[in-house]
Amino acid sequence: MAHIPVMVKEVLDALRPHPTGCYLDGTVGGGGHSAAILAASAPAGRLLATDADPRAIQVAADRLAAFGDRVVLRQCWLDQAAEVARREGFAPLDGIVVDLGVSSNQLDTPERGLSFMRDGPLDMRFDQTQGITAAQLLGECDVAALARILKAYGEVAHAWRVAEAIWAARPVTTTTQLREVVAEAAGYRARARRAIHPATQVFQALRIAVNDELRRLAEALPRLIDTLVVGGRLAVISFHSLEDRIVKTAFRAAAADADDTDTDNSGLGFGAPKRLDAARPVARVRLVNRKPVVPRDEEVRQNPRARSARLRVVERIDVD
Numbered sequence: 560m561a562h563i564p565v566m567v568k569e570v571l572d573a574l575r576p577h578p579t580g581c582y583l584d585g586t587v588g589g590g591g592h593s594a595a596i597l598a599a600s601a602p603a604g605r606l607l608a609t610d611a612d613p614r615a616i617q618v619a620a621d622r623l624a625a626f627g628d629r630v631v632l633r634q635c636w637l638d639q640a641a642e643v644a645r646r647e648g649f650a651p652l653d654g655i656v657v658d659l660g661v662s663s664n665q666l667d668t669p670e671r672g673l674s675f676m677r678d679g680p681l682d683m684r685f686d687q688t689q690g691i692t693a694a695q696l697l698g699e700c701d702v703a704a705l706a707r708i709l710k711a712y713g714e715v716a717h718a719w720r721v722a723e724a725i726w727a728a729r730p731v732t733t734t735t736q737l738r739e740v741v742a743e744a745a746g747y748r749a750r751a752r753r754a755i756h757p758a759t760q761v762f763q764a765l766r767i768a769v770n771d772e773l774r775r776l777a778e779a780l781p782r783l784i785d786t787l788v789v790g791g792r793l794a795v796i797s798f799h800s801l802e803d804r805i806v807k808t809a810f811r812a813a814a815a816d817a818d819d820t821d822t823d824n825s826g827l828g829f830g831a832p833k834r835l836d837a838a839r840p841v842a843r844v845r846l847v848n849r850k851p852v853v854p855r856d857e858e859v860r861q862n863p864r865a866r867s868a869r870l871r872v873v874e875r876i877d878v879d
Contacts, residue, residue, distance in 0.1 A: 564591025565660065565865040566796060569852050573794040573872040574654035576600035583655045584608045585640040585783065587632070588662040590619035596656070597626045605629050607649045611636045611685040611770070618664060634686075638775040641782035651788035658796045659776070661766070663864070673766060675738040675758040681731065683762075683769045693765045694732045702726045712773070712801065713764025720744055721761065737761070763799065773805060780809040784844055787875035792847065794872045803851065803869050810873045815842035847872035 570592055576582065576599040584593040587608035597606050608623065608630060610616055616634050623630045635643050637657065644650045665671050669679030672693060681694040697705070706722035709715040724744035731737050738758045741747075745757035767773060783793055797803040851869035859866045 563663065563862045563864070564589065564595070565658065565862065565868045566852070566854055566858070566870050567592060567595045569854075569870055570656050570794050570796075571595055571599055573847065573870070574656065574792055576604055576654065578603045580604045580653035581649045581651075582606040583640060583644050583649060583652050583783075583786070585637050585655060585657040585779070586610055586659065587619040588612075588615050588658060588660075589664055590622035592656050592658060593619060593623055593630065594626075596654070597623065597629060603629070605649065606631075607644055607647055608632045609635050609637075609640045609643060612665065613686060613688065615662065615664070636686075636775055638779040638782065640779065641786045644786050650786045651791065652786050653788055653791045655783050655787065655791075655793045656796075657779075657783070657794070659772075659802050660796065660798045660864075660868070669734075672734050673762070675734050675756065675762050678733060678735040681733055681737060683766045685770050690769065693769050694730070696765065696769060697725060697731050697737075698729060700726075708768045709761060709764045711764070712767040713760035713762075714801070715760045715764060716757070717745065721757070734762075767801075773801060776802060777805050777809065780806065781813065784813050784873065784875065787844075789875050789877045792872055792874045793844075794870060796868050796870050797851075798867050798869070803871070806871050807851075810844065810846060810871055812840070813842070813844045813873065814846050815840045816846065841878050842876060843878060844873035845876050847874050 574596065576596050578600055580600050582596050582604065584606060587593050587610045593606055593608045597604065606629065608619055613634050616632050620632050631647055633643050633647065644652060661673060666674045669677040672679050672682035681692060683693040684690050702722050705725060706719045709718040709722055715721055721741055721744045724740050725731055728740045731740060741758045741761050747757050787793060795806045797806055848871060851871050854865045854868050
């Protein structure tokens with residue numbers, strides 16, 4: 560299935576691309592958002608497209624080739640994107656988009672191991688040239704560590720019981736094997752037609768752990784904000800509550816709109832640091848939308864994978 564970018568109209572409305580602007584797509588994926596921004600900023604707008612996945616860079620390079628030297632592609636993790644933008648001469652930036660969803664191309668490629676719907680090796684790495692695979696992670700974790708991962712990153716019900724079942728079944732090396740172990744541990748039966756297969760949260764948790772996604776996101780957001788020109792905007796699309804909570808926390812902290820009760824409400828240690836003094840921090844951004852923007856009904860009908868998308872936007876302000 561070809562990857563369909565989500566909320567393209569809403570992203571363009573948020574970033575307001577113009578012909579003299581410089582932009583960053585920090586998660587280029589299939590290149591859909593990048594293509595839309597480049598088209599809207601014609602004839603001279605420039606865009607830096609980055610992604611942790613080298614295959615995504617290759618796919619995007621083909622899709623964006625028609626834009627010539629207006630686009631530059633670089634492989635890097637999201638928490639490195641701000642530094643790459645400076646190094647490549649794109650900062651200060653007029654707009655940034657970050658789409659935290661896993662692309663259809665990744666999900667539909669069995670050897671990536673990202674979907675329990677397709678049999679393949681239990682890899683899950685965005686960059687398959689480095690780091691440990693999900694199978695290796697399962698082999699190295701004890702039950703307690705695995706249960707913490709499942710609970711923190713997947714909000715898995717009965718995380719300890721599921722972790723014990725996975726640990727007892729080791730070595731777990733394929734997506735099908737993991738799916739079956741989780742289904743049995745959770746008492747899942749296909750005939751019950753439950754809305755969500757219990758392996759959904761387990762695969763999410765392992766993917767997040769393997770790629771260190773939440774730490775990278777939390778560290779990336781303030782760095783990206785610092786690369787914006789006054790009036791520039793950062794738009795972030797998240798797909799589950801853990802990501803959205805981190806984005807909300809970081810944005811409110813940068814807007815000096817957080818109090819001590821919500822500066823780190825992720826429960827994972829990835830929020831903004833708790834303030835220790837009484838001085839109110841200086842706002843660096845304003846919240847463009849206090850509540851996340853959600854996809855239109857028509858988009859969800861055409862692309863069901865968009866249904867859980869949430870868009871938050873901030874605008875850099877002058878602090879002088």
